[in-house]
Amino acid sequence: MKVKLLLRNPQDYLRETADDIHKLARNPAPELHPMSAETEYVRALNAAKLERVFAKPFLGCFGDQGDQLSRVCMHPRALSLCLSGCVDGRVAFWNIPRRSRVLQLDAHSGCVQGLCWHPEQDLFYSCCDTDRTLKAWRVGDDLTEFSRPVSQRHLDFAPLNLDHHVSKDLFALSGDAVYLYDSRRSDPVGQWKWGSDSVLQARFNPTEWHLLAAVTKDNALLLIDTRQREPLRRIRCEFRQNALCWNPQEPFVLATASDDYNLYSWDARRLASPACVYRGHTNAAMDVDFAPTGRELVSASYDCTVRLWESGRSQSRDVYHTKRMYRVFAARYSLDARFIVTASADFNLRLWKARASEKLGALTPRERAAVNTAEALKQKYAHHPQVRRIVQHRHLPKRLYQAQLEMKAIRGKQRRKEVNRREHRGEDKEPFVPERDRHVRGVDE
Amino acid sequence: TMDVAAEDSDQMPSGFHAKAAAKAARLRREAAKLASAAALESPGGIESRPGEWAPTQSKLLRRVAVAARPGHFELSLQYGPYSVAYDTTGRLLALCGRGGHVAAFEWRQKRLMFESQVNEPCHALTWVGAGSTPQLAVAHSNWTYIYDAQGLELHCLKRLHKANKLFWLPRHWLLAACTDTGHLHWQDVSTGQTVASYCGHHGPLRVSALHPDSGCVLTGQPNGQLCIWTPLEKRPVVKILCCPAGVRAVATAPAGHAVYTLGGDSRLRVWDIRCLRPLSVSDNGADAASIRLFDAAPQLAVSQRGLLACPVRQGAALMVLPAGGAKPLLSHPSPGRLSDLAFCPWEDVLAFGHARGLGSVLVPGSGEPNPDGAVHPLSGKRQRREAEVRGLLDKLPPETIAPPAVGGGVNAVDAEGIEEALARKRAAVMALPSDEVRQFQPRRRSGKASGELNRKVGERWQRRRMELRQLLKSKKRVLAEMGDEGADAAGGRKTKKAKKISQSGELTKPATGTFLDRLIPKAD
Numbered sequence: 001m002k003v004k005l006l007l008r009n010p011q012d013y014l015r016e017t018a019d020d021i022h023k024l025a026r027n028p029a030p031e032l033h034p035m036s037a038e039t040e041y042v043r044a045l046n047a048a049k050l051e052r053v054f055a056k057p058f059l060g061c062f063g064d065q066g067d068q069l070s071r072v073c074m075h076p077r078a079l080s081l082c083l084s085g086c087v088d089g090r091v092a093f094w095n096i097p098r099r100s101r102v103l104q105l106d107a108h109s110g111c112v113q114g115l116c117w118h119p120e121q122d123l124f125y126s127c128c129d130t131d132r133t134l135k136a137w138r139v140g141d142d143l144t145e146f147s148r149p150v151s152q153r154h155l156d157f158a159p160l161n162l163d164h165h166v167s168k169d170l171f172a173l174s175g176d177a178v179y180l181y182d183s184r185r186s187d188p189v190g191q192w193k194w195g196s197d198s199v200l201q202a203r204f205n206p207t208e209w210h211l212l213a214a215v216t217k218d219n220a221l222l223l224i225d226t227r228q229r230e231p232l233r234r235i236r237c238e239f240r241q242n243a244l245c246w247n248p249q250e251p252f253v254l255a256t257a258s259d260d261y262n263l264y265s266w267d268a269r270r271l272a273s274p275a276c277v278y279r280g281h282t283n284a285a286m287d288v289d290f291a292p293t294g295r296e297l298v299s300a301s302y303d304c305t306v307r308l309w310e311s312g313r314s315q316s317r318d319v320y321h322t323k324r325m326y327r328v329f330a331a332r333y334s335l336d337a338r339f340i341v342t343a344s345a346d347f348n349l350r351l352w353k354a355r356a357s358e359k360l361g362a363l364t365p366r367e368r369a370a371v372n373t374a375e376a377l378k379q380k381y382a383h384h385p386q387v388r389r390i391v392q393h394r395h396l397p398k399r400l401y402q403a404q405l406e407m408k409a410i411r412g413k414q415r416r417k418e419v420n421r422r423e424h425r426g427e428d429k430e431p432f433v434p435e436r437d438r439h440v441r442g443v444d445e
Numbered sequence: 446t447m448d449v450a451a452e453d454s455d456q457m458p459s460g461f462h463a464k465a466a467a468k469a470a471r472l473r474r475e476a477a478k479l480a481s482a483a484a485l486e487s488p489g490g491i492e493s494r495p496g497e498w499a500p501t502q503s504k505l506l507r508r509v510a511v512a513a514r515p516g517h518f519e520l521s522l523q524y525g526p527y528s529v530a531y532d533t534t535g536r537l538l539a540l541c542g543r544g545g546h547v548a549a550f551e552w553r554q555k556r557l558m559f560e561s562q563v564n565e566p567c568h569a570l571t572w573v574g575a576g577s578t579p580q581l582a583v584a585h586s587n588w589t590y591i592y593d594a595q596g597l598e599l600h601c602l603k604r605l606h607k608a609n610k611l612f613w614l615p616r617h618w619l620l621a622a623c624t625d626t627g628h629l630h631w632q633d634v635s636t637g638q639t640v641a642s643y644c645g646h647h648g649p650l651r652v653s654a655l656h657p658d659s660g661c662v663l664t665g666q667p668n669g670q671l672c673i674w675t676p677l678e679k680r681p682v683v684k685i686l687c688c689p690a691g692v693r694a695v696a697t698a699p700a701g702h703a704v705y706t707l708g709g710d711s712r713l714r715v716w717d718i719r720c721l722r723p724l725s726v727s728d729n730g731a732d733a734a735s736i737r738l739f740d741a742a743p744q745l746a747v748s749q750r751g752l753l754a755c756p757v758r759q760g761a762a763l764m765v766l767p768a769g770g771a772k773p774l775l776s777h778p779s780p781g782r783l784s785d786l787a788f789c790p791w792e793d794v795l796a797f798g799h800a801r802g803l804g805s806v807l808v809p810g811s812g813e814p815n816p817d818g819a820v821h822p823l824s825g826k827r828q829r830r831e832a833e834v835r836g837l838l839d840k841l842p843p844e845t846i847a848p849p850a851v852g853g854g855v856n857a858v859d860a861e862g863i864e865e866a867l868a869r870k871r872a873a874v875m876a877l878p879s880d881e882v883r884q885f886q887p888r889r890r891s892g893k894a895s896g897e898l899n900r901k902v903g904e905r906w907q908r909r910r911m912e913l914r915q916l917l918k919s920k921k922r923v924l925a926e927m928g929d930e931g932a933d934a935a936g937g938r939k940t941k942k943a944k945k946i947s948q949s950g951e952l953t954k955p956a957t958g959t960f961l962d963r964l965i966p967k968a969d
Contacts, residue, residue, distance in 0.1 A: 001500060002492040003508040005809045007794045012485060013823040022828055027817040029480040030473055031700040034658035041855040046838060301556055384855075423919050426496040 043383035047374035048390040050357075057320055057356035059339070062099045062349035065092065069343035072330040073115040074125070079335050083124060084349055085112030091126055093139075096334065096341065099351060107135060114162025115172065120219075123150065125171065129158035134173065134181075153186070161201040168209065174199035178214050180226055192231045194444075203244055207251035211268075214257060215241040219441075220407035223268060235271050236441040237264075245285045247311070249294025257285035261407070263299050265311065266440065271443050273361045273436045278309050279315040282403035286331045291337040291354070298340050298354075303403060306342050308354065319394050320352055479647055484812035489793045490703040490751060491774060499775045505807050515553045516794040519780070519804040522546060525566070526784035527798030530573035532579055533615055534829070535790040535812075535822045540582050540803055541567035549581055552789075552796075552805065553822075559596025571611040574636050575621050575833030576819075577826065580634075584608035589622065605630050612655035612662065617841045619676075621662055623650040629662060631676040631843065640843045641676035652743070656704065656718060660846035663704060663718075666690025671706060671716070673848045683848050685721050687714060696745035696753070699790060700813075701732055702849065705745055705753060713738050713745075715769070719849040728771045736771045746786035746795070748811035754795055756783035763797055765808050777806045788812075791821050837937065871924070899961075 007369070017023050030036070062084075072083035080096045089108035092101050110130020117124045122139040157175035164171045165221040169183045177193035193199075197218035205211035214231075219240050223233040239260035247253035252268040253275070261281045264274035283303030290297055296317075297309040306328055307316040321338075330343040333354065340352045363371065370443040381387045396404065422430040448475045457463040491500065500508075524544025531538055537558070539549040547567060548560035569584040573591065580599060581592045588597055589605035605611075606620040608630075618635040627649050631640040645664075652665035661682070662674045669688040672681035690709025697704050703724065704716040712735035715724040728736050742756040751768030759780035765774045781800030788795050789805075792812045819832035845855070887902045889895075918956055 001494065001497055001508070002808055003500070003505055004487075004489045004491075005505070005509040005513050006486060006489040006812050006814050007510055007512055008486065008823055010823050013821075014825070022825060024828070025485070025816050025818065025821055025824075026483060027480050027815040028476045028483075029815075029817075030476055032813070032817045034700065035660075035841060035845060038841050038855050039616070039839050042839055042841055397532060423923075435480075 040377065041119070041381055041384065042388050044377040044384070045390070047377050048387050049219050050374070051378070052390060052393075054359070055356035057318070057353040058322060059351040059353060060099050062094055062341075063101060065090075065347045065349065067346050067347060068329075069347065069349060070111055070113065070329060071115045072332045072341055072343045072349065073117060074332050074334060074341070076119050076335075078116050082332070082341055083115050083117075083147075084343060085115045085126060087111040089128060089130075089136075091115065094349065096339070096351060105137070107137070108133065113160050114173070116162050116164045118164060119166055125162055125164065127159040127162045127173065129160060129175070132156070132158055134159065134162070136183075149442055160198060163201075163203050165204050165209070166206045170204075172202040172204060172212060175200040175216060178202045178212065178222070178224060179411075180212075190226055192222070192229075194222055194234050195220065200241075201243055203254075205246050205251060205254075206248050213244055213246065213254050213268075215244050221256060221266070221271075223271070232445070233271055234444040235266070236444065238280050238439055238441060242285060245288050245290050247290050247294045248292055253294075253311075255288045255290060255297055257288040257299055257301075258439075259284045260303075260439070261285060261303075262298065262439070263288055263309070265297075275436075275439055276312050276314055277435055277439065278314050278316070280307050280309075280319070281305065282400065282407050286328065287369065289332050291333045292335055293337050296333075296337070296354070298331045298333055300328035300342055300344075301328050303400065304328060304344075305400060306340065306352065308340075318356055320356075321400060322350075323397070323398065324348075325350065344422075428438065463582060480815065484815045486905050488811035488814045491809050499773050501775075502777060502806055505771060505775075505809070509807070509809075513793075513807060515555070516789075516792065516805055516807045518552075518555075520802045521780070522802040524562070525800075526782065526800045527803045528567070528569055529787045529796045529798040529803055530570050530572060530581075531787055531789050531796065532576060533613075533790060534576045534820050534824065535792050536576070537572065537579055538789075538805075539570055539572060539581050540798060541570045542798075543567065545582075545965060547596075549579075549592075549594070551594075552794075558594050559592070561592075561596050567613045568609050571613045571620070573613050575615075575836055576824070576829040577833045581609050582613075584611055584622065600749065602632060604639060605632065609651060610653045612653075614655070614657075614660045614846075615836065615942075616839070617660055617843060618837070618848065619660070619843065621655065623653040623662065623664060625649045625651065629674055629676075635651040635837055635840065643679045645672075645674065645679075645681070647681070652692055652695055654697050654704075656697045656848070657699055658701065659849055661848050663695050663697065665695045665706060667691035669708065671695065671704070673718075675846045676843045677846070682851055683721065685716070687716060688712070693743040694745045694755075696747050698747040698751055699749050699788075703747075703750075703751070704749060707738065707741060707755070708735075711738050711741055712736065713741075713755075724769075726769050726771070736766075742783060744783060744786050746788050747905070748788035748795075748808070749790060749813040750811055752788070752811045753810060754786045754788065754797075754808075757787070760784075760799070763795075763806075765795065765811070766809075774810075775806075776802075779804070791816050814928070821874055822870060 013023055065086055067086050067088045069084050070087050073083040075081040082094050082096055084092045084094065089106060089110055089112060091105045091107040091112055093101050094104045107126050108128035108131055112126055113129050113407050114127040123136055125134060125136050127134040132155045134153045134155060136151045138150045153430045159173045159175045161174045162171060171181055173179045173181060177191050178199050179188040180190035182189045195216065195218050197216050199214045199216050202212055202214040210226045212226060214222040214224060216222060217240065219237045221235040221237060221241055222231045224231045239258050241256040241258050244254055244256045253265060255263055255265045257263050261283060263278035263285055265276045267275045281301040281303055283301055285299050285301050287300040288297060295311050297311060299307050304321060304326055306320040309316050310320040324346055325344050327345040328342050329345065332341050338354050340354055342350050378391060457466055496856045506514065522542065524542035524546035527540050527542045529538060529540050536551055537549060538552040541547045543566045545563045545565050545567060548565055549558040550556060562792060563585065565585045567583050568584055571582050572579055573582045575579045579594050581721060583590050583592065587606060589602040589608050591600040593599050593940040605622045607625040609625050610623045612621040614621060618633055620632045622630045627647060628644050630642045633640055647666060650664045654663045656663055664671060664672045664674065667693055669686055670684050671687045675682050687706045688708025692706055693709055694707035702717050702719050704718050706714050706716065715726050717724050726733055726736050738755060740757055740759050742760045744756055746754045753766045754763055762776055762778045763783055763786060764776045767774050779797060779799045783797055783799050785798040787810055793807055793809050794805055795808045795811065796803060819828035848859045859902050884944060887906050889899050936951055
C-alpha cells in the first residue's frame with residue numbers, strides 16, 4: 001500500500017529573511033475563485049466611487065492680477081513658466097508650480113491682445129490694438145532686462161491676435177486681415193483676407209508649415225496656404241467661432257470654440273461638416289486648446305465653467321467650476337498634459353489638474369499597478385448602470401444645473417417639433433439632417 | 446459565472462452563446478494547466494492493491510512522516526455530543542457540546558485559545574470573520590452568541606432564535622442561520638445589519654447545508670423536497686424532489702456544483718445544482734443513480750477534493766468514501782455516538798465530534814494541496830490582516846446570492862429589462878385610443894332644437910374619428926420604423942432597410958429565435 005499525505009513545508013510559505021517580501025500562494029484554478037465576475041464588478045464599483053472621492057482638480061489661484069485677464073501663453077519648452085496678458089496692458093510672468101509671479105511688465109497702454117513665445121530663443125512678443133504696436137521682449141537671468149522691449153514695431157492696423165511659427169522666424173498677426181511677418185523685415189510678407197470683417201485669430205499648423213487657419217468676425221473659418229495669394233477655403237458657420245487650435249499630433253485636425261455653445265473639430269481634408277460637435281456648455285465657448293497628446297481638449301466658456309473633452313466624443317469628460325470663478329476667457333494645457341491654466345474675468349489665473357483624481361508626485365510601482373487596474377475595471381464595467389451613473393455624474397451648482405436643464409428642454413422641444421413636422425409633412429419635405437450637418441452654411445473655395 | 450461544461454455547447458440558444466461557452470471552457474482549461482504547472486504541492490492519496498483492506502489510522506501513521514501526527518488525536522470530554530468547526534484557513538478548530546462546553550484551539554500545536562462552560566446546550570457553531578480577528582458564533586438553546594478569540598462574549602444575537610445550523614458566507618460577510626421554528630436569517634457581520642430574516646413556512650428546518658459557491662442555503666424537507674433559499678426571496682427559489690422519502694441529510698462540497706442528499710431510504714444521491722439534475726455515482730464499479738449507505742446516521746461531510754465522510758453502524762464508526770465512489774477509502778471507530786463531521790480545509794485531516802468528546806483522523810487525499818492567497822494554514826498574521834481588509838472591500842452585496850440554475854450573474858444580459866424598456870417605448874408610441882372611444886356613438890337628443898344639436902355633435906365626432914384614424918396610421922408607421930435596426934424612435938428616420946420593408950411589403954429579416962423577434966414588424 002502506498003500512502004501519500006499532504007504535508008506542507010513551512011519554509012516554502014515563509015519569507016527567508018526580513019528583507020524579503022512576504023510570499024503569496026497562487027492557484028488560478030477557477031474552483032477556488034467562485035463569483036469572480038461579481039467580485040470584479042464590486043471592485044469596479046469601488047474604483048468608480050474612489051475616483052469621485054479623490055476628484056479634487058483645483059490646485060490654486062495664481063493671485064489677483066488686479067484686472068481682467070485676456071490671454072494666457074505657455075512657454076514652448078519650459079514646463080513651469082507661463083505668461084498672462086491683462087486688459088490694462090500688463091504682462092505677467094508666472095512660475096506655475098509655486099503659483100507665484102516672477103515679474104510684471106507694463107507692456108502696453110491698452111488691452112494685451114496677443115502673446116506668444118519664440119520657439120527657440122528666450123523671447124516673447126506682445127501686441128496691443130489700442131497703441132497698434134508689436135513688442136518683442138527678451139527674458140534673461142537679470143530681471144532688469146525686462147524694463148524695455150528688445151524691439152518695437154508700429155503697425156498700421158489694430159492687431160487682435162498673434163501667433164508664432166513653430167520653427168521659422170515668422171509670425172502671423174490677425175487684424176483686419178491675416179498678416180504674415182518675418183522678424184527681419186518691417187513690411188508684412190503676406191496678407192490674406194476674405195470679406196470685409198476682421199480676423200479674430202490666426203494659428204499656424206504645427207506640422208504643415210505652410211498652413212494657417214483663421215477665424216473671422218463674420219462667422220467664418222479660413223484655411224490659408226502661405227504659398228498662395230488667396231485663402232484656400234472659407235467655411236461659413238452659423239455662429240461666430242471665438243478661438244481655434246490645431247491638433248499637435250494630427251496635422252489635419254483643428255478645433256474651434258463657437259458662440260453657439262459648441263466646440264467643433266474639423267478635418268481639413270473634408271470641411272463640408274465638422275468631424276465632431278462637442279456639446280455641453282450653456283453659454284458661448286470662448287477658448288479651446290488641445291492637449292499635447294492630441295487626444296483631449298479643454299474649453300473655456302462664458303458660462304463660468306471649464307470643460308474637458310476626449311477627442312471625438314461629444315460629451316464632456318469633466319467640468320470644472322468654482323464659486324468665485326467668473327467668465328472664463330482662456331484655458332491652456334501644460335506641456336505634459338497634466339495641468340490646465342485658466343484665465344477668467346474675476347482677475348485670476350487658476351491651476352487645475354487635467355485628471356481630477358490623479359495623485360500628484362511619484363507613484364510607487366504598486367500604486368501605479370492599482371491605478372491601472374482601477375482604470376481597466378472601470379472600462380470593463382463601464383456599461384453597467386450603477387458604474388456608469390457614478391462615473392458620469394458631476395455635481396453642478398444650482399445655476400449651472402438649471403442652465404443645463406434649460407438647454408435640454410430647448411433641444412427636446414426642437415427635436416419634438418421636427419418629428420411632428422416630419423410626420424405631418426413627410427420625409428421628403430422634412431428630411432432628417434444629422435447633427436453634424438446642421439452647423440455649416442457653406443464652404444467657399 | 447458561466448459555469449457550463451463545453452459539452453453543453455450544443456444546448457446553447459445561439460451561436461454567440463456557443464462561442465462564449467467554448468471560450469470560457471478554453472480559458473478554464475488553460476487556467477487548470479497554469480495551476481498544475483505552478484503547483485507547489487501534489488494531492489495526497491492511498492494506492493492499495495486489490496484485495497487490501499482499508500487502512501487503519503495506526504497503519505497510516507506508520508507510513509507517513511512524523512510531522513503528520515498532530516492530525517490524529519482523541520479528546521475525551523464529558524459535556525455531551527459535540528459539534529466541531531474548522532475556520533476557513535484550517536488553522537483553528539472549535540467545538541461546542543450539548544452540555545455547554547465551548548472551546549477553540551489551534552489543533553496543530555494544541556494551543557488552547559479559550560475554553561468555557563456556558564451552562565446552556567449549544568447546538569451548532571461556525572467561525573465568522575476573517576482569520577486575523579477570528580470570532581466564533583455559537584447557537585445556544587435560545588439565542589446565538591458571538592465569542593472572540595479569548596472567549597469573551599461579543600454579541601448576543603436574539604434574532605437568531607433556536608438556530609440549529611449556522612453558516613458563514615465569507616465573500617458576503619454574512620452569517621446565515623436555519624432555525625427549529627422554520628426561520629431563516631442572514632446577518633451581515635461587518636456592519637451588523639440584518640439582511641434578511643423571515644419564516645420559510647416549510648416547517649422546522651432541521652436538515653440544511655450551505656452551497657458555498659453561490660451562497661444559497663439548501664434545506665431538506667420531510668416530503669423529500671430540496672429547497673434552495675436566498676435572502677431576497679421569502680420563498681424557496683427552487684424546489685426539487687430528490688428523494689422518495691424524507692431528506693435526512695444534505696451536504697455540499699466546499700467548491701463546485703455537487704449536492705449530496707441522503708434520503709429516508711438510506712440512499713445517497715448526488716445532484717448538479719446548476720441544472721438540478723442527478724449526477725451518476727459509481728456503485729461498486731457500476732454507474733448508478735444512488736448509493737445505499739447501510740445504517741447511515743444523518744451527518745455528511747464533503748472535503749475539498751470530493752471525499753465524502755458519513756457515520757455508519759448507527760454512529761459507532763465513520764467511513765470515508767472516495768469522490769463518486771462506493772468502496773470506502775478508510776473507516777475509523779468512534780468512542781461515542783457520532784454527532785458531527787468536518788473536513789479540515791487545505792489539510793488531509795477529518796475532525797469528528799461524538800457523545801464522549803471529539804477526535805481527528807488522517808484522510809489522505811481529502812485536502813486541496815495548493816491554496817490561493819492568504820487563506821491557508823501557513824499564512825502569516827500580516828497577510829491575514831491584509832486579506833481581511835481586501836475581503837471587506839470586496840464584500841459582495843446580498844443580491845449576488847442566487848442559485849446558478851436561476852439568473853445569469855452580473856454579466857448576463859438583462860433581457861427582461863430590455864423587454865420592459867421596449868414595452869414602455871411601445872406603449873408610449875402605441876397609446877392607441879381604445880375601441881370604445883373609436884366606436885363611440887353620441888346619444889341622439891330629442892326635443893326643441895335637437896336636430897341642429899344632433900347634427901353638430903355628429904359632425905364633431907366624425908372629425909374626431911378621422912383624427913383617430915390618422916393618429917393610428919402614423920403611430921403604426923413609427924412603430925414599424927422603431928422595429929428596424931438603424932432607426933431612431935424619436936427622430937423617425939427611415940433607413941434603407943425600413944424603406945425596403947415598407948416598399949416590398951414583406952419581411953426581409955429572418956427570425957433568430959430570440960426575444961429580438963418581437964421587433965420584427967408584423968405584416969398586417
